Amino acid sequence: MALATLVAASAAWTPANAAENPPPSQRDWQNKIAQVxxxxxxCFTADYPDLTWHPATCAAAPNLPQPPRHGARPLVVxxxxxxxxxVPSGFISTAIGSFDSVVNVSSESGPIGNAGPAVANAYTLQMNTNFFASTAxxxxxNAGCQGWEQFVYANDGSSGVAFIQxxxxxxxxxxxxxxGWNQFSFTGSTDIYCWKNNTGGAVAVPNQPITNLANLSLTGDVGGGxxxxxxFDGSTAYSKVGDNAVNAAAGWTTAEFNVFGYGGNSLGGGTAxxxxxxxxxxxxxxIxxxxxxxxxxxxxxxxxxxNLSFGTPAPMPTSPGPAMMFVEDTVGGASMNCAAASTIGDVHAHTVAGLAYDFQAVGDFELAQVGPDFEVQARHVSGAPTWPDASVNQAIGTRMGNTTVTVCSGPRLVVDGRGVRLPxxxxxxxxxxxxxxxxxxxxIVTDASGNSVRVTPQPGYLDVAVGVGTWPTKVRGLLGNPDNNVKLLExxxxxxxxxxxxxxxxxxxxxxxxRVKPAYSLLAPCGTKVEESNPKKPFFANDLEPNIRERALYTCRxxxxxxxxxxxxxxxxxxLGGKAAxxxxxxxxxxxDGNGNK
Incomplete structure (x- = not known):
């Protein structure tokens, strides 16, 4: 059956019929050959545009674990x-990771196995499944034991191999x-993990310097039993058949693809x-x-x-699909999130759907509610007497599950009702x-679901950015839009x-x-006396005295x-002053712009 499939597939394009049936694009060919x-x-290779696998050299897979996440989340990828x-339903049979854009990448280095000196062009590409219930x-x-599968391309600076762990x-x-299972534990932990590479080694791949990243694509496939x-390095595919050791086809619902460090050890994973x-x-x-x-x-x-962090724009589903695309860079500085909202300065709201509007009321407000386990509140105080129709954030509180975290002006941090000094x-x-x-x-406050709150203390006020861990999802409050429609508020x-x-x-x-009722306030650690008022009139830049407006505009430009x-x-x-720019x-x-461009 496999041979018949291969023959039929390879007959899809030949030089003889090229005139009436041009070859597929490289991307289409990659998608097709990965499912043959x-x-x-x-170990096998195939060359564009042929849809036939040819036997290839197998090499030894690195005897290194590529460990699962452990400990605190870093502020890098x-x-x-x-x-x-x-995926919204069913299970993933195939996932394809690639790079739509690679900009200003001239070098990369990292240690092998999270130890020793950094090696130029040492990195991995990984397509990872989620953790899932497994018959293995x-x-x-432990009733909580789970299976996990990693599709890995490992480049050690002089050569590369692709294999499954x-x-x-x-x-x-x-x-x-x-x-063939190996025992593994993280330093300081009593939990026992087991890992192994697929049998039969890895498919050998020529060295791929990081400057060739734009031409690389990695596919993991669990279909067909x-x-x-x-x-893929563009026009050549290098493939290794695995052992189906954890039955990922019955549990793969989430795919993580990225470029990472080359292996890890009991201290954690290495960094590219x-x-x-x-x-x-x-x-x-x-797929x-x-x-x-x-x-x-x-x-x-x-x-x-x-060592990259998340840039803009926020991740979005994009064609060809079903697919998702996101940006990471050395200057992103953003926490992981799938949709972001913020209130900054004297209060300018930017909702998760992308609506910008000014909101200058005074009091405690619900910024965002996402399901039963994530909410964010803010306390707005008046700019009176100088600016009576403006307000700024003076306190931010969030509840993630049963944990509450509040940042008061000063700044002062309170976790679950207790003051904390965080170096x-x-x-x-x-x-x-x-x-x-x-x-x-x-x-920066994050939870296991990827929700995040980022509070930036400024002189006399706080800026806040709210990140939503799953998108699309329903967000209510000042930063939400019904049905995520940017033209509506609810x-x-x-x-x-x-x-x-x-x-x-x-x-x-x-x-x-x-407005938040006192009994439901997350902001009480910052004081229980709360003033409430609304501005008497709109207050935009055009309402400033002309000379003040022109000086401020010049600073911004x-x-x-x-x-x-x-x-x-x-x-x-x-x-607020020049630093606000x-x-x-x-x-x-x-x-x-919900202010009507005022």
Whole structure:
């Protein structure tokens, strides 16, 4: 049957019929050949545009674990801080990872196995499954044991190999004997993991320097009763058939693809370090039997990392699909999230759907509610007497599950009702899965679902950015839009308003509906006396005294603030000072200006 399939497939294009039937594009060919079954177990290659596998040399796979995530999430890509594609139904049979754009990448280096000196062009490409219930855990005493599969291309700086690595997560007993499992534990942990590479070695691949990254693509396939990994360097495919050791076909729903460090050890995963200014646009395509776009989930599974962080725009489903694409770079500085919203300065709201509008009411407000386990609140205080119709954030509170974290002006950090002194550069990892980090003076709170809150203390006020761990999803509050429609806002009672709202509707109906009652406040650690008021009139940059407005506008332009944010920046600089302009530098424009371009 496999031979018949190969023959039929290879007959799809030959030079003889090229005139009436031109060859497929390289991308289409890669997608097709990755799903053509290999005739036997072993190593194979194929060359564009042929759809026939040919036997190839097998080499030894590196005897190194590529460990699962462990410990606190970093502020760079990897060890749980990543973006993955989750299919809306069924199971993934094939996932394809590639790079739509590789910009300013001139060098990369990293240690082998998270130890020793950095080696130029040492990295891995990984297509990782989620953790899932597996029959391979049958011998484990731990009911929470899970299977995990990694499709890996490993480049050690002089040569490359593609192979599959299998894991039993928290097997917590002696690993199954006689079938090649290796025992593994993280330093300081009593949990026992089991890992092994596929039998028969790895398919040999010529050295791929990091400058060739744009031409590389990695595919993991678990369809047809088996599994295989395929690395493409453009016109050549290198494939290795696996052992189907954890039965991923019955549990693969989420795919993580990225470039990472070369292996790890009991201390964690290694890091692939790129040159300054490097930027990648990563695409993860899923094949699962449907055509709907995947969900974006802000999570990752491998412990390996790179030194990039998330840039803009936020991850979005993109064609050809079903697929998801996102940006990572050395200057991104963003926490992992699948949709982002923010309130900055004197308060300029930017919703998850991309609506920008000014909201100058005073009091405690619900910024975002996402399901039963994630919400964010803010306390707005008046700019009176100088600016009576403006307000700024003075406190931010979030609830993630049963954990509450509040940042008061000062700044002062309160976790679950207790004051905490968090040194710069340190992370608190709570039993609930919530991490609280102070980095560069910014408080970053994340949960196991990828939701995040980023609080940036400024002189006299706080900026806040809210990241949603799964997208699309329903977000309610000042930063939500019903049905994620950028042209609509929704009151807490379900009343829907079209944008722009009248001044009365914005404050008396929409805004007042999202005031937080004292019994439900997350902001009490910052004080229980809360003033409540609404502005008497709109307050935009055009309402400033002309000389004040022109000086502030000049400051914003000199800072390089994008045109779309000049109005908000001008108002902030006038009210809060010149340093407020920095917040808007490089900020992507809103999808819609809800202020009517005032």
């Amino acid at each position: 079954p290999q005739p036997t177990k072993g 990897g060890n749980g801080d990543d973006v993955a594609a989750q 855990c049958a011998g484990s005493p 299998y894991w039993l997560i928290k097997y917590n007993a002696a690993c199954p004997g006689g079938v 088996g599994d295989s990994v395929t690395l 370090s790129f040159n300054s200014g490097a930027a990648l646009t990563v695409r993860t395509r899923t 699962y039997g449907g055509t709907a776009a995947p969900l974006c989930v802000a999570t990752g599974f491998t412990a390996e990392k790179n 710069e550069g340190r992370t608190i990892s709570l039993a609930s899965g919530v991490d609280v980090t102070l980095a560069g003076g910014v408080y 009151a807490s009672d379900g009343t829907v308003f079209s944008v722009p709202l009248s001044f009365y509707d914005l404050y008396q109906r929409f805004g007042d509906s999202w 000199q800072a390089g603030v994008p045109y779309a944010w000049l109005g908000a920046c001008t108002l902030d600089v006038a009210v 920095a917040t808007y530098v490089g900020k992507p424009p809103p999808v819609l």
